Amino acid sequence: MNAPPPADLTGPTAAAELRRRFDAQRAAHAREPNPGLAVRRDRLARLLALVREREAAFVAAIDRDFGHRSSHETRLAELYIVASEARHAMAHLRRWMRPRRVRTPIQLLPGRAYVAPQPLGVAGIVSPWNYPVQLALAPAVAALAAGNRAMLKPSEVTPATSALLAEAIASRFAEDEFTVVTGGAETGAEFARLPFDHLFFTGSTAVGRIVAKSAAENLTPVTLELGGKSPAFVDASADLALVAPRIAAGKLLNAGQTCIAPDYALVPAALADAFVAAIAGAVRRLYPDPLRSDDYTSIVNERHYARLVALIDEARAKGARVVTVPDGAVPDPETRRIPPTLLVGVDDGMQAMREEIFGPILPIETYATIDDGIAAVSRRPRPLALYVFAQDRAARERILARTIAGGVTVNDTLWHFAHEGLPFGGVGASGIGAYHGETGFRTFSHMKGVFVQPRVAAAKLLHPPYGATFEKVLSLLKRVAG
Numbered sequence: 001m002n003a004p005p006p007a008d009l010t011g012p013t014a015a016a017e018l019r020r021r022f023d024a025q026r027a028a029h030a031r032e033p034n035p036g037l038a039v040r041r042d043r044l045a046r047l048l049a050l051v052r053e054r055e056a057a058f059v060a061a062i063d064r065d066f067g068h069r070s071s072h073e074t075r076l077a078e079l080y081i082v083a084s085e086a087r088h089a090m091a092h093l094r095r096w097m098r099p100r101r102v103r104t105p106i107q108l109l110p111g112r113a114y115v116a117p118q119p120l121g122v123a124g125i126v127s128p129w130n131y132p133v134q135l136a137l138a139p140a141v142a143a144l145a146a147g148n149r150a151m152l153k154p155s156e157v158t159p160a161t162s163a164l165l166a167e168a169i170a171s172r173f174a175e176d177e178f179t180v181v182t183g184g185a186e187t188g189a190e191f192a193r194l195p196f197d198h199l200f201f202t203g204s205t206a207v208g209r210i211v212a213k214s215a216a217e218n219l220t221p222v223t224l225e226l227g228g229k230s231p232a233f234v235d236a237s238a239d240l241a242l243v244a245p246r247i248a249a250g251k252l253l254n255a256g257q258t259c260i261a262p263d264y265a266l267v268p269a270a271l272a273d274a275f276v277a278a279i280a281g282a283v284r285r286l287y288p289d290p291l292r293s294d295d296y297t298s299i300v301n302e303r304h305y306a307r308l309v310a311l312i313d314e315a316r317a318k319g320a321r322v323v324t325v326p327d328g329a330v331p332d333p334e335t336r337r338i339p340p341t342l343l344v345g346v347d348d349g350m351q352a353m354r355e356e357i358f359g360p361i362l363p364i365e366t367y368a369t370i371d372d373g374i375a376a377v378s379r380r381p382r383p384l385a386l387y388v389f390a391q392d393r394a395a396r397e398r399i400l401a402r403t404i405a406g407g408v409t410v411n412d413t414l415w416h417f418a419h420e421g422l423p424f425g426g427v428g429a430s431g432i433g434a435y436h437g438e439t440g441f442r443t444f445s446h447m448k449g450v451f452v453q454p455r456v457a458a459a460k461l462l463h464p465p466y467g468a469t470f471e472k473v474l475s476l477l478k479r480v481a482g
Contacts, residue, residue, distance in 0.1 A: 014190050025149035025176050040145055040147055045090065054168050108451075116450055118447075127152065148198075151180075151191070154182065156182070223435065226431040229264060229381075232387040234267045243278070257297070265363070320344060325342075341362070386403060
């Protein structure tokens with residue numbers, strides 16, 4: 001639709017170019033502050049077409065950025081998710097946009113009231129490297145469905161994918177509708193300083209704090225999708241034959257480079273050995289030869305690879321038993337592949353239990369009673385996800401009632417993220433706000449309350465000059481209110 005976007009924005013021109021694009025979108029919003037249903041659906045349809053038409057190109061770009069990324073994982077966890085979000089929004093958008101009547105209390109009759117969703121204006125989206133298409137475009141679906149203009153800053157860690165996003169979006173959208181700006185940390189910092197009407201960030205807690213501070217200078221509301229140590233809480237009633245493949249699959253998708261991957265397993269001490277054996281067996285069935293399999297993804301770059309190897313080495317040095325699958329497999333620095341690794345006998349003194357792992361390493365922590373397990377979850381910062389494995393309903397409900405997490409899947413992993421009817425977001429240190437489906441539409445909308453007073457109304461009885469009539473009416477209102 002427009003000429004291809006410029007190369008990465010760097011140096012002194014970055015701020016000026018960012019501001020130019022922002023001002024163009026702000027002006028476009030002023031001309032069309034509340035796009036109708038047909039306009040919004042058209043934008044979503046173009047985004048959906050872009051994902052479908054560029055599938056092979058996105059698979060190749062992500063593979064190039066990672067060194068190797070399973071094409072099956074890209075098509076399922078990136079492109080399918082975005083397409084599903086877009087289709088869901090298109091199907092439900094008419095209802096989401098409709099003003100909703102609000103019951104009016106008797107003392108305000110015969111007035112009427114309703115809530116009208118209204119676009120905020122210009123939305124900023126900062127996306128990470130681990131799912132560089134899905135986590136860029138799923139928030140964009142919500143922003144466009146809500147009638148906003150959008151600017152996207154994708155990660156510099158995945159440059160091929162970011163460049164493809166910029167080119168593909170420029171081919172389908174006018175710059176004042178939806179635009180992509182690429183560049184490094186300096187560009188990202190300038191981007192966060194723009195006076196967006198909403199700023200959506202997915203990434204690390206450390207960078208999230210910086211983004212929130214920048215947004216606060218403009219009183220820009222933020223959604224922060226962060227991370228943390230998401231536990232897989234295994235109750236004594238759990239069926240390990242069911243549990244093991246589901247934890248292993250959730251942990252090893254994208255080689256663990258997933259913000260909601262099970263970060264560690266919390267297991268009854270009496271089941272520890274059986275659990276290790278079950279997980280190892282499940283991994284062998286899923287990835288018989290992970291260091292060579294096309295199904296197993298590489299670590300994104302050398303820095304993250306070195307960090308993960310250091311976590312394993314430090315845990316081993318501090319007394320953890322390291323179990324790799326297959327037995328004796330070691331990390332391969334040339335392909336940046338790390339074999340699925342279990343850390344048995346971990347404690348809080350190990351770095352693997354103090355930071356989010358973001359790789360194919362699963363520490364296993366044991367507990368004596370269910371309340372000890374709950375205490376272990378609760379003493380740590382609130383996680384983005386919690387996975388509860390329990391056949392006993394009372395145990396399951398006790399864990400759910402006494403822990404706080406952004407979202408939960410019971411007896412499996414990850415699937416709450418894929419349900420468009422559920423809000424997805426963090427709590428506490430794992431994030432602020434939520435999106436997906438109607439929740440995403442509301443995140444990028446102002447839910448404007450409207451009260452309509454009819455021509456004939458009793459409100460004039462409360463106008464000055466105050467006197468006996470005012471006192472009688474106020475006394476009546478107090479009795480009505482109870």
